Amino acid sequence: MKKLIMMAAAALLFVAPAAQAQRVNQEAIRAKLAKSDADIADAKKSAKAATWISRGKAYLDAASEPTRNIFAGMEAPMLKLAVGDALSMQQETLNGTQFDVLVYPYFKAYVRDGKLAAWWQTREVGDNLIDEAIAAYAKAYELDPKSAPKIKDGLKQISDFCSQVGNSHLDLGNSKLAAEAYAKAYEAQSVPAFGGADPELLFYAGYLETVNGANDPASFVLGADYLKRAIEQGYDGEDGVSYYYLFHCYYGQKDADRANLQKAKQALLDGMAKYPQSERLIDGLMSLYTAEEGVGDPADLIAMIEEAIARDPQNVDMWFGRGRIYAALKNHDECIASFRRVTELNPEGFDGWFWTGWFHIEKGNALNDALNEKPWTGEAAYNEELKAVNAVYMQAVPWLEKALELKPDDLNTVDYLKSLSFRLRDEEGMMDKYNKYNALLQSLQQ
Numbered sequence: 213m214k215k216l217i218m219m220a221a222a223a224l225l226f227v228a229p230a231a232q233a234q235r236v237n238q239e240a241i242r243a244k245l246a247k248s249d250a251d252i253a254d255a256k257k258s259a260k261a262a263t264w265i266s267r268g269k270a271y272l273d274a275a276s277e278p279t280r281n282i283f284a285g286m287e288a289p290m291l292k293l294a295v296g297d298a299l300s301m302q303q304e305t306l307n308g309t310q311f312d313v314l315v316y317p318y319f320k321a322y323v324r325d326g327k328l329a330a331w332w333q334t335r336e337v338g339d340n341l342i343d344e345a346i347a348a349y350a351k352a353y354e355l356d357p358k359s360a361p362k363i364k365d366g367l368k369q370i371s372d373f374c375s376q377v378g379n380s381h382l383d384l385g386n387s388k389l390a391a392e393a394y395a396k397a398y399e400a401q402s403v404p405a406f407g408g409a410d411p412e413l414l415f416y417a418g419y420l421e422t423v424n425g426a427n428d429p430a431s432f433v434l435g436a437d438y439l440k441r442a443i444e445q446g447y448d449g450e451d452g453v454s455y456y457y458l459f460h461c462y463y464g465q466k467d468a469d470r471a472n473l474q475k476a477k478q479a480l481l482d483g484m485a486k487y488p489q490s491e492r493l494i495d496g497l498m499s500l501y502t503a504e505e506g507v508g509d510p511a512d513l514i515a516m517i518e519e520a521i522a523r524d525p526q527n528v529d530m531w532f533g534r535g536r537i538y539a540a541l542k543n544h545d546e547c548i549a550s551f552r553r554v555t556e557l558n559p560e561g562f563d564g565w566f567w568t569g570w571f572h573i574e575k576g577n578a579l580n581d582a583l584n585e586k587p588w589t590g591e592a593a594y595n596e597e598l599k600a601v602n603a604v605y606m607q608a609v610p611w612l613e614k615a616l617e618l619k620p621d622d623l624n625t626v627d628y629l630k631s632l633s634f635r636l637r638d639e640e641g642m643m644d645k646y647n648k649y650n651a652l653l654q655s656l657q658q
Contacts, residue, residue, distance in 0.1 A: 242338065264355065271344040278318035287327055301313065330381075346396075371398075398414050414447065417438045420435075456492045484497065534550040548568060583597050621656060
């Protein structure tokens with residue numbers, strides 16, 4: 213009973229008789245906007261940068277007023293003090309997470325574990341407020357470039373506000389609205405007074421439009437535009453991920469125009485030229501070549517990477533990419549040879565040793581599957597072939613042990629060594645290794 217009473221009391225913090233509702237003084241805000249409209253209609257006032265700076269501030273204030281007193285992480289009781297009582301409360305599950313949703317006149321607050329996690333502004337005081345604010349600051353700079361510091365401050369406030377909106381929608385899984393917010397943040401930074409926009413904002417807008425493409429194919433068109441511009445401005449993302457999502461944007465438009473298949477292919481090839489080790493890009497090319505007839509032959513990838521290595525044989529990334537391509541082609545021997553070369557070129561690098569060991573395991577798994585699919589020819593023949601399979605597994609051990617030496621706390625490496633040594637426990641010394649790595653894994657997991 214005590215628990216139920218406490219839960220009821222907590223609910224009252226959210227929803228109570230409307231003694232204090234959210235207050236947004238629409239009349240006062242609209243009066244300020246009307247005054248600004250009158251000021252720019254006045255020939256004398258509209259010639260002054262200060263008039264347009266004031267207009268930019270007024271329009272940003274109007275856009276941000278409904279949520280200006282809230283922030284992510286604020287405690288639920290503080291939320292009530294800041295904006296008053298909610299009109300209602302409901303529960304929603306988004307992205308697998310359950311929220312208490314407090315409905316206010318201008319926004320919905322998403323509360324989790326007693327704290328504001330995100331919000332969704334559902335109503336605006338006026339139309340095109342952020343667009344008007346950006347345009348006002350751009351006009352101010354046009355009239356008086358010397359006012360750039362003040363103008364930049366205003367533009368930064370707009371960009372920060374839009375980024376915050378984008379972050380909130382991202383947390384709620386609203387990919388389209390988040391993309392629009394990040395694109396608007398970039399637009400604010402694109403005014404010359406700002407001194408240079410961050411292309412990462414374009415990347416996020418493009419990525420989120422790509423995600424939304426499953427719901428609306430038009431998003432693929434916008435996503436491609438944002439991602440191309442991000443790349444042009446030097447933002448490739450980790451391992452060329454901008455090229456990967458650009459590929460998806462073009463591929464998503466293939467039914468509208470088959471020429472987009474070639475654009476999708478070119479996006480991946482452009483990315484591979486810069487990031488030959490990228491698993492995403494290699495997988496994208498393999499998927500494209502095998503799913504779409506006539507687009508390309510997987511063997512072309514081999515020729516491409518071999519030519520690149522011939523030009524730069526000491527390039528570790530190229531050998532890494534070669535290994536990834538042969539892995540996708542299920543050519544385990546060439547894959548392993550590539551990663552062995554990686555270890556020769558970079559003997560202190562963990563990845564080369566780990567992946568050489570890992571692909572020995574993959575080769576062993578493939579041989580084991582083939583063995584189990586063979587017709588039964590007798591125990592002696594089976595044991596002889598099993599011995600050969602285990603010999604391949606055994607080759608993985610020293611590579612993984614060297615990887616562990618370079619990175620002693622890597623759980624994956626320890627786990628693989630534990631599993632391998634258990635499988636090979638009848639081989640000399642392997643049971644001791646199993647006990648060693650089993651104990652180490654348990655200690656690392658504590």
